[in-house]
Amino acid sequence: MSIELKHVSYTYSPGTSYEIHALKDINLNIPDGEFIGMIGHTGSGKSTLIQHFNALIQPVSGTILYNGEDIWGEKYNRKELRSQVGLVFQYPEHQLFESDVLSDVCFGPMNQGLTREEAEAEAKKALRQVGFKEENYKKSPFELSGGQKKRVAIAGVLAMNPKILILDEPTAGLDPRGRDDILDQIAELHKVRGITIVLVSHSMEDIAKYVERLIVMNHGEVAFDNTPREVFSHYQELESMGLAAPQITYIMHALREHGLPVDISATTVEEARATILDALRESHSPLLKKEGGMGK
Amino acid sequence: MMRDITIGQYYPADSLLHALDPRTKLIGTICFIVSVFLFHTFPGYGVATLFLGLLILLSRVPVKFMFKGLKAVFMILMITVVFNVLLTPGEILWKWGILRITKEGLVLAGTMAIRLTYLVIGSSIMTLTTTPNQLTDGMERLLRPLNKIHVPVHDIAMIMSIALRFIPILMEETDKIMKAQIARGADFENGNIIQRAKNMVPLLVPLFISAFRRANDLAMAMEARCYHGGDHRTQMKPLVYRSRDFAAMGALAVYLGIAVMFRVMGW
Numbered sequence: 243m244s245i246e247l248k249h250v251s252y253t254y255s256p257g258t259s260y261e262i263h264a265l266k267d268i269n270l271n272i273p274d275g276e277f278i279g280m281i282g283h284t285g286s287g288k289s290t291l292i293q294h295f296n297a298l299i300q301p302v303s304g305t306i307l308y309n310g311e312d313i314w315g316e317k318y319n320r321k322e323l324r325s326q327v328g329l330v331f332q333y334p335e336h337q338l339f340e341s342d343v344l345s346d347v348c349f350g351p352m353n354q355g356l357t358r359e360e361a362e363a364e365a366k367k368a369l370r371q372v373g374f375k376e377e378n379y380k381k382s383p384f385e386l387s388g389g390q391k392k393r394v395a396i397a398g399v400l401a402m403n404p405k406i407l408i409l410d411e412p413t414a415g416l417d418p419r420g421r422d423d424i425l426d427q428i429a430e431l432h433k434v435r436g437i438t439i440v441l442v443s444h445s446m447e448d449i450a451k452y453v454e455r456l457i458v459m460n461h462g463e464v465a466f467d468n469t470p471r472e473v474f475s476h477y478q479e480l481e482s483m484g485l486a487a488p489q490i491t492y493i494m495h496a497l498r499e500h501g502l503p504v505d506i507s508a509t510t511v512e513e514a515r516a517t518i519l520d521a522l523r524e525s526h527s528p529l530l531k532k533e534g535g536m537g538k
Numbered sequence: 539m540m541r542d543i544t545i546g547q548y549y550p551a552d553s554l555l556h557a558l559d560p561r562t563k564l565i566g567t568i569c570f571i572v573s574v575f576l577f578h579t580f581p582g583y584g585v586a587t588l589f590l591g592l593l594i595l596l597s598r599v600p601v602k603f604m605f606k607g608l609k610a611v612f613m614i615l616m617i618t619v620v621f622n623v624l625l626t627p628g629e630i631l632w633k634w635g636i637l638r639i640t641k642e643g644l645v646l647a648g649t650m651a652i653r654l655t656y657l658v659i660g661s662s663i664m665t666l667t668t669t670p671n672q673l674t675d676g677m678e679r680l681l682r683p684l685n686k687i688h689v690p691v692h693d694i695a696m697i698m699s700i701a702l703r704f705i706p707i708l709m710e711e712t713d714k715i716m717k718a719q720i721a722r723g724a725d726f727e728n729g730n731i732i733q734r735a736k737n738m739v740p741l742l743v744p745l746f747i748s749a750f751r752r753a754n755d756l757a758m759a760m761e762a763r764c765y766h767g768g769d770h771r772t773q774m775k776p777l778v779y780r781s782r783d784f785a786a787m788g789a790l791a792v793y794l795g796i797a798v799m800f801r802v803m804g805w
Contacts, residue, residue, distance in 0.1 A: 298717045298720060298721060324720065324721055324722075325723055329721040331714065331717070331718045331721070334718065336711075336714075336715065336718075336744055336747075336748060337715055337718040337719060337744055338744065339740045339744050349719075349722055349723075349724075349740065350723050353723025353725070354723055384747070398722060399721070399722060402723065
């Protein structure tokens with residue numbers, strides 16, 4: 243099972259003075275079970291791209307295949323596709339509308355044709371998975387805090403049991419604790435349910451911490467598509483695109499410049515700690531040895 | 539899907555008409571409308587056509603945009619023409635059963651068609667060359683004398699410009715929420731009327747909440763900047779008549795004079 247994009251292009255308002263080429267000849271393959279990150283500055287086409295994955299936008303040219311079938315084919319059931327490829331929009335809390343949390347999460351499963359009882363079972367499962375407390379199931383979604391609303395909205399998509407889950411900046415507007423909670427739960431879903439995840443984010447630290455493959459969008463084209471380590475080693479090019487590498491990357495490069503033989507491809511705090519300690523141990527300066535000892 | 543709709547149909551370009559004061563353009567539009575009704579013979583319409591052609595040239599807006607506005611009134615135009623052709627009594631040119639076409643009918647239908655078309659194109663020129671904000675500014679300034687009889691002109695203008703400003707924002711919001719609900723399996727296209735109305739709930743509730751949230755935020759932001767209505771309020775970009783406006787007014791006066799003359803002389 244996979245999503246495959248072949249020569250996909252998309253233009254907003256074609257033929258007018260407001261014409262924007264949002265996507266230019268995109269070729270991508272999203273196989274099952276991957277945890278993919280996507281970055282790109284505002285207006286680089288990421289949001290347009292992910293809306294192609296579940297047929298919310300029809301490409302101007304090119305084809306999109308899901309499990310080998312053309313999703314814009316004449317007889318293709320796009321409603322079915324959308325329950326397999328779940329998309330959580332930016333600020334998903336703005337889509338809540340029901341009078342209580344549980345009913346709102348049931349909206350998706352009931353659209354799939356489940357009965358209220360079956361839908362509630364799915365909804366409860368999804369709410370548990372995003373760490374939403376049971377005593378709040380009957381509350382109005384509008385009484386909840388921002389982080390709680392976000393969980394409910396993510397559960398609303400999750401309850402449809404998608405095979406692929408796409409999240410557009412799920413942590414925007416959250417405090418650091420809420421952000422880590424939600425991302426940890428998403429990573430958990432990836433591990434436990436084996437769901438393919440596409441995570442759009444502006445936080446290079448989050449990307450470095452969670453994803454195994456990173457797609458960088460720039461001016462409607464795929465600029466990089468590789469492991470985060472490999473992509474972040476091109477940090478100067480990323481900067482020219484209005485992006486950056488994780489802060490650790492900069493520290494590693496600075497340390498290397500000052501003569502400490504660290505591994506500059508470290509992108510997370512844990513990796514950095516390991517390579518710094520190694521470098522210090524190998525180094526023969528007695529002063530550094532002492533510091534290395536303290537690091538433990 | 540909604541992004542394609544442009545509201546206020548302003549067409550950005552660098553032209554004399556774009557540079558004119560919105561008040562000049564409002565007055566000009568009124569003058570043109572009056573002239574279209576003053577002229578009542580085909581030579582007269584010829585003069586109006588020349589004037590309109592000149593304006594279109596000056597505006598530097600592609601002609602196809604001018605005719606876009608006509609689409610909306612096309613049905614009314616057709617009905618007017620058909621009724622006038624068939625129902626005007628006079629010298630019969632063609633007859634079939636109760637249907638007959640008269641010479642007077644053709645003339646009257648032609649006149650009505652020209653008037654309607656010119657009205658639409660004339661006002662299109664104004665809206666194409668003036669941003670909605672300039673328009674409301676201009677209207678506020680022109681209607682200011684009404685303040686004397688306690689019409690809250692400034693408040694009305696402020697409400698209008700905020701409403702205009704919010705249209706594209708709410709359109710975008712509608713598009714977003716619609717897509718989000720479609721992604722959750724919502725269906726906005728199929729079913730009977732009652733079913734469809736019911737299906738709108740997941741769209742309308744979030745949309746209303748968002749509109750209230752935005753209105754609230756905006757009110758807060760305005761109060762934070764000490765906004766308290768129109769009295770003694772100065773403008774960041776005050777409207778000033780420049781020499782080109784006086785020239786335009788002069789040209790308008792001449793044009794209107796010609797129209798009056800055509801009427802008086804019965805040409």
